[in-house]
Amino acid sequence: MAEESAVRNFKETVLSDEKFLLRxxxxxxxHFDGWWSRLTREVYTHGNAVALLPYDPARGTVLLTRQIRFVTxxxxxxHPLIEVCAGMLDGDExxxxxxxxxxxxxxGCVIRNPRRIFDSFMSPGCLTERISFFVATYGEADRTGRGGGLADEGEDIEVLEITLEAAVAMIGRGEIVDGKTILLLQWAALHGIAD
Structure with a gap:
């Protein structure tokens, strides 16, 4: 016998469909005890995303970004946020x-063999977004461009190259407050990033 769904009888109202969909x-x-209740939520359908921590094993460095985030x-x-490289999936990419x-x-870095380490919902109370988290090694020769993001998307990104140890220490000092960045740095500190 198939298990009954925990959610039923949807009624949706679109509140905004500018760049993304808010309903x-x-x-x-x-509920877990079998009781049913009627609930209302605002749901922001943002699409899915990716995040990457590149690590140079020869020098013990990672590449991070710094940019102004208006909502923070x-x-x-x-202050500008220090973050891992991240972005949205385009269509069915x-x-x-x-x-x-x-x-x-x-x-501005060529990544050849990204390793997917886990997926996570970062704010499941209101966002549908699922982030796929990656690590990858890089060397100085892989830094082929200046980076900075796409100007036509309003991106103004500074690239930071620091040691993994220094980046992890920045979490404790409150200098890195981005959730996806904290997750990847802590994962790297615990597990390492060897290919």
Whole structure:
């Protein structure tokens, strides 16, 4: 016998469909004790994304980015965010292809063998976005461009190359506050990044 879905009777109202889709969704949800309740949520359909921590094993360095993020400014963080290279999947693009493209655009680096280590929902209370997380090794010869992002998308990205140890220390000092970056740096500190 098939298990009954925990969610049923959707009613959706589109609130905005500018760049992405924002909906108000009413639905019935079955609780763990079997009781059903009617709930309402606002859901932002943003698409899926990728994130990458490139690591140079010869020098012990990682490539990070620094850029101004307006929404963090609105929430009291007036400084540019230090982040791993990341971006959205274009259409039906596969995560591996997307992270290779993003590395070239954002950090000017050719990534040949990205290793997918896990996927995560970063804010499942309101965002549908799932992020695929990658690590990859690079060397000085792989830094073939200046990076910086795409000007026509309003990107203004500074590339930072620092040691993994220094990057992890920045988390404890509150200098790195981006969730995806903290996850990848902590993962690298625990597991290493060998190909």
């Amino acid at each position: 108000r969704v009413e639905f019935d949800q079955r 400014y609105l929430n009291g963080h007036p 596969q995560p591996e292809a997307a992270i290779i493209r993003e590395a070239r655009e954002e950090i």
